[in-house]
Amino acid sequence: MTPKVSLRGVNKSFGANTVLHDLTLDVSAGEVVSFIGASGSGKTTLLRCVNLLEQIDDGAVLLDGDEISAVGRDPNPIRRRVGIVFQSFNLFPHMSVLRNITLALTKVLGLSSGDADTRAAELLARFGLAEKASVYPDQLSGGQQQRVAIIRALAMQPEVLLLDEITSALDPELVGEVLDVVRELKGSGITLLIATHEMAFAREISDRVCFLHAGSVAEVGAPSQIFSEPQDERTQQFLRRVRSH
Amino acid sequence: MVLVAVVLLVPRMPRWDRVKKSFFDVDQMRDSFPRLIDAFWLDVKIFAWTTPAIFVLALLIALARNSRSPALFPLRALAAAYTDVMRGVPVILWIYLVGFGVPGLGLERPYNSPLLWGSVALGMTYSGYVAEVFRAGIDSVHESQRAAARSLGLSSAQTMRFVVLPQAVRRVVPPLLNDLVSLQKDVALVSLIGPIEILRQAGIDKAKFANFTPYVVAALIFLAVTIPLTRLTDYLWQRERRRTSGTRVAA
Numbered sequence: 001m002t003p004k005v006s007l008r009g010v011n012k013s014f015g016a017n018t019v020l021h022d023l024t025l026d027v028s029a030g031e032v033v034s035f036i037g038a039s040g041s042g043k044t045t046l047l048r049c050v051n052l053l054e055q056i057d058d059g060a061v062l063l064d065g066d067e068i069s070a071v072g073r074d075p076n077p078i079r080r081r082v083g084i085v086f087q088s089f090n091l092f093p094h095m096s097v098l099r100n101i102t103l104a105l106t107k108v109l110g111l112s113s114g115d116a117d118t119r120a121a122e123l124l125a126r127f128g129l130a131e132k133a134s135v136y137p138d139q140l141s142g143g144q145q146q147r148v149a150i151i152r153a154l155a156m157q158p159e160v161l162l163l164d165e166i167t168s169a170l171d172p173e174l175v176g177e178v179l180d181v182v183r184e185l186k187g188s189g190i191t192l193l194i195a196t197h198e199m200a201f202a203r204e205i206s207d208r209v210c211f212l213h214a215g216s217v218a219e220v221g222a223p224s225q226i227f228s229e230p231q232d233e234r235t236q237q238f239l240r241r242v243r244s245h
Numbered sequence: 246m247v248l249v250a251v252v253l254l255v256p257r258m259p260r261w262d263r264v265k266k267s268f269f270d271v272d273q274m275r276d277s278f279p280r281l282i283d284a285f286w287l288d289v290k291i292f293a294w295t296t297p298a299i300f301v302l303a304l305l306i307a308l309a310r311n312s313r314s315p316a317l318f319p320l321r322a323l324a325a326a327y328t329d330v331m332r333g334v335p336v337i338l339w340i341y342l343v344g345f346g347v348p349g350l351g352l353e354r355p356y357n358s359p360l361l362w363g364s365v366a367l368g369m370t371y372s373g374y375v376a377e378v379f380r381a382g383i384d385s386v387h388e389s390q391r392a393a394a395r396s397l398g399l400s401s402a403q404t405m406r407f408v409v410l411p412q413a414v415r416r417v418v419p420p421l422l423n424d425l426v427s428l429q430k431d432v433a434l435v436s437l438i439g440p441i442e443i444l445r446q447a448g449i450d451k452a453k454f455a456n457f458t459p460y461v462v463a464a465l466i467f468l469a470v471t472i473p474l475t476r477l478t479d480y481l482w483q484r485e486r487r488r489t490s491g492t493r494v495a496a
Binding site: 079083088091153 | 389390392393394395396397398399400403407408411412415
């Protein structure tokens with residue numbers, strides 16, 4: 001079967017700084033893959049290359065076998081199929097929660113404002129934010145903002161959702177409510193690529209865990225294998241460091 | 246302090262009587278006021294028709310300068326050159342050059358009016374300044390906002406229109422009003438190429454009555470308009486600061 005997302009020998013540098021180095025990985029449809037690794041190991045850049053927020057230097061990114069990273073491809077139709085949620089939420093501060101969600105529904109998908117409102121309201125209700133529809137982002141807690149950001153991406157009904165360290169900017173007591181949303185997505189058929197520092201969460205939710213080191217896949221496998229019997233020495237070192245505090 | 250010193254000291258100066266008579270003559274004030282108000286109406290009109298043109302032109306220039314496509318490099322260069330040239334020359338020089346130069350080409354009435362071309366010169370220079378204000382506003386919107394909008398599939402034009410510009414314009418309302426206060430005064434410079442607006446009318450009255458009071462009246466009329474506008478600017482500025490810069494530190 002064709003992988004949903006396929007990274008083939010991807011290279012990406014910012015100036016002299018090589019961030020992704022000959023990175024290759026296939027992700028199946030509906031699979032949940034977490035990326036762990038030290039800061040600067042390339043997790044965020046990898047995700048941003050999948051929805052073309054970054055242009056790769058070499059190699060190929062494929063979506064359903066289709067080379068989306070080809071030079072000159074219009075990124076907009078691809079981004080409708082591949083959503084992303086950012087570490088810093090990035091809600092639009094000048095729009096209400098509802099409008100944050102419906103903007104792309106009406107302007108990109110061409111839904112009528114009535115249909116867009118209905119879809120947004122359903123999602124807000126499903127994730128316990130129904131009463132926040134008319135509120136502005138700065139009146140929400142970080143956890144609520146991030147849940148709205150997830151809903152905003154989900155409303156586009158993407159096939160693939162990229163979660164870029166979505167709990168890293170949150171107070172510890174707010175992490176749970178955001179992770180609960182992600183738990184609910186697992187098994188819905190959506191493909192999840194998750195960059196995270198939450199090791200327990202990665203272990204719990206992932207079908208596979210991928211340890212990145214210096215922009216390449218150092219080790220990839222089932223969560224139990226990666227966390228209990230890591231084979232690669234760099235994975236072992238990383239996990240020791242993470243667990244020692 | 247300064248005010249008290251001025252009020253106490255100036256009347257003691259040896260020639261205060263003469264100055265008082267030639268700058269603050271009450272009868273002269275009464276006589277000139279209606280003419281000056283009439284003439285001021287022209288300032289208001291010039292202000293009213295140049296302002297929208299300035300805003301539209303400035304926004305287009307700012308958008309051109311903020312374009313990102315490599316193919317649009319010539320447009321960016323042109324927009325940058327425009328703002329540099331417009332801001333690099335005193336307003337009054339542009340008014341002379343355009344206001345006398347263009348009608349001198351032999352255009353037919355009414356296209357040869359100094360009033361028209363003086364206004365155009367004013368609009369050209371101010372659009373250069375205002376474009377920079379818009380550009381600063383656009384630049385101040387964090388790149389992550391664009392990333393969020395683009396990641397949802399919005400085109401770069403949609404991103405600019407729905408996400409970046411609304412935030413940018415909100416942030417630059419105070420500096421924009423500041424430029425409007427300046428424009429409101431610089432309208433008087435158009436008088437230098439002919440149109441009888443308030444400053445020129447004051448000059449005529451001064452010459453006729455050999456008295457400077459009309460200038461004082463003109464200044465007061467300007468203040469009656471600019472002070473409320475300045476207060477409004479300050480108020481909006483403070484409100485924006487409160488909104489965006491977090492909790493105030495106690496004095």
